[in-house]
Amino acid sequence: MEITAAVVRAPGADFTVEKVELDELRHNEVRVRLVATGICHTDSLVRDAIYPTPLPAVLGHEGAGIVEGIGDSVTSVAPGDHVVLAAAYCGHCRRCRAGQMAYCENLFAADFGGARLDGSTSISKDGEAISSHFFGQSSFATYANVVEESVVKIRSDVPLEHLGPLGCGLNTGAGTVLNELKPEIGSSLAVFGTGAVGNAAIMAAKVAECAIIVAVDIHQSRLDLALELGATHTINSITEDLPTRLKEIVGDAGLDYVVDTTARPELLRQAADALGVRGTVALVGAARPGTEVAFEIGASLVKGWTFKTVVQGSSVPQVFIPQLIQLWLDGRFPFEKLVKDYSLDQINEGFADSKSGVTVKPVIIF
Template identity: 80%
Template structure:
């Protein structure tokens, strides 16, 4: 089957719109006609070969679409179903068996390997393989073959055009707060970086009834939106002293929780220094392998603080994404305020606008 896709031909190269071949479904796969897909920072990391998916590749991992066909072992969806696509997981390792799919022991093979377990790829051109199954889906294509583990059925009355980002960015930010940190009512929470992941964390902190929700960024426009989404305070780290402001906001007690979406070592240090007793820093931002951060371990010992990394919001996608949709229906998770639509032909502009901060969450609408 011939499909149109955005292909990364080589390291750091722009996406190229090409006609390529999609192969036959395997027994555990679902063919999805894509309606829309979000653009995520992780796609850029792979485009630039910071993460190890072989190139050329069809990326994209925040897809939403309509099922056209299913493999003979698929039971969770039928042709015609509307679906959101999330990260893949193996389903049989110890972590998956314990319901910790985000920490699948075979995560890199399932999400970044670019191949099925048998070494085949869903996409090819002129007989040459193109890496596929990125996060189980490779959604930068008009049609794609998706592993069943990546598929979440949703109601047909929902706007598929803006559901895709639930599959990664929004799931990560909101899940880090609601699934992993589980802040107490009346607690304080700080978010470093108000992109899509950070804004999802802000909205989730409001859902959790945090009393103090602080958004930290370098773009005033993003900080204004964060206030609209639930932040009680904002800090522009270019013009204000973050440590002093956080001490002022918490009356010197320090903050209870920090979500860092940036992966920048200097901000992680600020996050740790800002904690109160028994505080927690959750790192969700992807950084280049080899990046290191340092923390003061002398006086901080008596705080009993915690540093943890969080993947995919510690979510079970088939459980948590419907919960986020319910919050959206109730008006408590207005995710559409983060999004701007682009055509597939304008995918490189979407990436550029995301990198510059002009657009929080670019969405490719087919």
């Protein structure tokens, strides 16, 4: 069938909105009519060839929509169901079998391979193959053939337009706090970088009843929003000295937790230095492969501190995304305050606004 999609054809190039062909469903796929999809930093990493999905490609991995058809082996959804689309996973490796889908041993093939596991793509134009199945979905399109593992059925009485970001960015930030770190009531937590992922972590820290929640960023507007969402303190690292301000806030005890969304080595070093005894730094930001960080391991040895990387909030999407929706319905996860709407024709504007800090979470409405 003919669909409309945003295609990136060369590293660093703008997306072009084109008519392309979507092939027939395979046995394990769900055809989804997209209602909306979020724009995420990972999309820009692939657009710029920092991550290895072959171009040309249809990207997008925060889709939300309505099921229009299912393959003959699909059992989790039916036509008419409302769904959020999340990251793909193989479902049969050791990590998937252990319920650790975020750490699927076949993650790169499932999410970044640009094709089905048999090498075919679902999208083409005039005989030209275009990479599909990005994160199992490729949601920068009006329709997508999505692997069943990426599909999360949700209740039909909530608006789909802004739910897509729950599939990646908001899931990552909130899940890192609630699923991975599990901070104690009354603990201290800092978030470095208050974009969509960082603000999701801040909202989750408030849900977890952290006593001190520090937001760190270079955009004052984002810091102001972070205060509205649950931060108790803010630090503008352009105008304030970050180590000094952290010491003023938490004293000699240091921080219990830091969530870093920036993946900047100098900030990760400062995060580690600011930890208290048994503190933890959780890196969720994506860096260019080969990036290294130097940590102090002499005096800090006695702290027993931890550095860990966290993928997709260590979530099982089919379990955690409905939980986030319930928190939103309860008024405890007001992620709609992060969102600004764009049309598909405005996709490049959405990417630019996200990079500049004008928009926290751009969402394309179809």
